[in-house]
Amino acid sequence: MRSDQRTERTFTERARRAQILDAAVDVLAERGYNGASLSAIAERIGVSKGVISYHFAGKDELLREVVSSVLADSRDYMGPRVESATSYAAALHAYVQSNLEFLDQNRHRIVALIEVVNGTPPDRPAPYGPGHRNAVRSLTGMLERGQQSGEFGKFDPHFVAVALRAAIDACSELLRDDPEADVKAYGAQVLEIFERGVRP
């Protein structure tokens, strides 16, 4: 149905798609990748499976949209905050802080995203265009420029980027194990470690 991509969607359709995406996020977060069958998602909104097939080309498209919508929102949230920083140290600070804020405010969706990314079988196209690898790459770039400017010391920027991203993403685990966890404090702690770590 959605063969003509340029067609604008009607109001109703946009609403349904959003509703389905929300349901998908919920089910993914609660029952995991393998629990997120089309029936489970449809059941949650109280419609038939066919509705999903009607609004999305297939399960793949649905999951890809789940991922890309979260990624887009995270870029929208973090981008301006990082770019308005006036030093590399400040940018690093803004990066970690805004990232964790976003995570904190989108717990459900983050869990869903991780389920999709981790759950997608290796023989299928990854559901995030550039996705996570890109996140590491852009972080690496920031660290490198910080080094060139003399603000940061000597270290392997790629390795540090990987470790930092992992530390940030671990926030999900933290929340999984304890939904009341103090994300802000965790962020502050991670920041302190890595700020020390990149200092000259």
Place this chain on the structure above:
Amino acid sequence: MRSDQRTERTFTERARRAQILDAAVDVLAERGYNGASLSAIAERIGVSKGVISYHFAGKDELLREVVSSVLADSRDYMGPRVESATSYAAALHAYVQSNLEFLDQNRHRIVALIEVVNGTPPDRPAPYGPGHRNAVRSLTGMLERGQQSGEFGKFDPHFVAVALRAAIDACSELLRDDPEADVKAYGAQVLEIFERGVRP
């Protein structure tokens, strides 16, 4: 039949179980959680599906054993190395280093473990009894003791333990993206960051 844990297993049976576990690891690593069907695993050893059902109570038990065998081996490898350290700083060093060595030498099995942990739907008993949570807890303990001894400075031990474990585990990603990645160098870099981080 294998429900009675006190029954001693015959030699043949232990061998079969081991063989099946190995096959499961291979298939999990290559085709992911959803690709690891009982038929795929059975096919790899050239036996019928029934064999697996005979030796394991069900797929769940098989996967849980995959996980627990890797965790047990990692404890066996790291334990002595960490415990023989004569200072907390040395223990931290030994922890990270031996952990990464183990990861490096058991790539296949680690990937399989991650597949199981990530793939298992949340409504089912988690495949690692205490597992990861335990790892974080013991690391937290080590950091706390280091603080009490005055060797380490002031920080939140739990948060740092979470971040450090995440940084270590990120090694798998590193390897997934680049199988030739220099694990040792990555470990050294992570160590440097966190050693700085915990210093008084």
Place this chain on the structure above:
Amino acid sequence: MRSDQRTERTFTERARRAQILDAAVDVLAERGYNGASLSAIAERIGVSKGVISYHFAGKDELLREVVSSVLADSRDYMGPRVESATSYAAALHAYVQSNLEFLDQNRHRIVALIEVVNGTPPDRPAPYGPGHRNAVRSLTGMLERGQQSGEFGKFDPHFVAVALRAAIDACSELLRDDPEADVKAYGAQVLEIFERGVRP
């Protein structure tokens, strides 16, 4: 709504029906019976599926109309030519020749017709009222009258009618395998065989 056959159709409606029938023919010819879904047909004219349901009682009626419109046209084309023949041999000649001419000029529609006739499950009302059986019957009649007049020799008229119709219809295969096939030459050859065959 269109169940009341006596209702006169408006101009617009007749146009729509014709348009839909054309689209159905095209899709049937290109994608076969099973590829001819209502969506595929609707998409070809750029309307919604509902339009078809509005103008036809159901898919069955649509397909039956496809068949009957082709058959009607073939009767309109062949009838006068056959009837104006002044001998039975001439009638036979006119029959085969005009039939193949019609086939040649309506390849698309013929293919569609065959798809419908072959594709319709046997437990459903056959899409050609009397249809093909009728064609054989009228041909049989012609042969019988030719025999009674002494123009034709001794043979089983029904059997010959069946074989001749089959030979004529095989033209579709010929065209399917080679769209450039010389239909006229094929017709001449078939005629020669059967003219010899029915001679006293």
Place this chain on the structure above:
Amino acid sequence: MRSDQRTERTFTERARRAQILDAAVDVLAERGYNGASLSAIAERIGVSKGVISYHFAGKDELLREVVSSVLADSRDYMGPRVESATSYAAALHAYVQSNLEFLDQNRHRIVALIEVVNGTPPDRPAPYGPGHRNAVRSLTGMLERGQQSGEFGKFDPHFVAVALRAAIDACSELLRDDPEADVKAYGAQVLEIFERGVRP
């Protein structure tokens, strides 16, 4: 399961496969290509759908086997009879006669074969390796050799082969319309026509 094609099949399996093939033939003959769902076939033997999937790689393989088994049997039946002919006229005679005999003795299976051949959507691999086209080709060859030998007169061998095959295949229609039809008599009639037709 049947991944290793060289594996011999057990007795039970051969029996089941045969049983399934028979059921498929019956259902195809009775309910047509589109009525021959896996459930319908399974239901007829009183087993679950899964059984078919267990014994055949998929519906495609099942249908292909239906076709190839009939074609193989028909070759086995006709081949020796045609080859033992001592003249081209005799060969033509044997061809038509043995073909119709085979048709007569395998009515059900022939109808099933035709359903599969006609029903398979055009965008899918044809279910008969060489199949019908081959039949026409070999018949064409026989006619050509008969012409070269001087036994047959002047005509287009390809066209006559197409028409003759069509006349023979029309026997199925004959049977469909009247299950008591005298196939032998029909064969004799067709033979007479075409023997006259190819005479010099």
Place this chain on the structure above:
DNA sequence: TATGAATGAGAGTTCATTCAT
């Protein structure tokens, strides 16, 4: 011990049809 065989549930998809707007 191991196998082949069968089951039955559940997956994603497609489709004709219905209906409020």
Place this chain on the structure above:
DNA sequence: GATGAATGAACTCTCATTCAT
């Protein structure tokens, strides 16, 4: 008259599990 939306049944296929042999 026409549309978008939704339904529900049917389809093929996969899989963990069970069981007689």
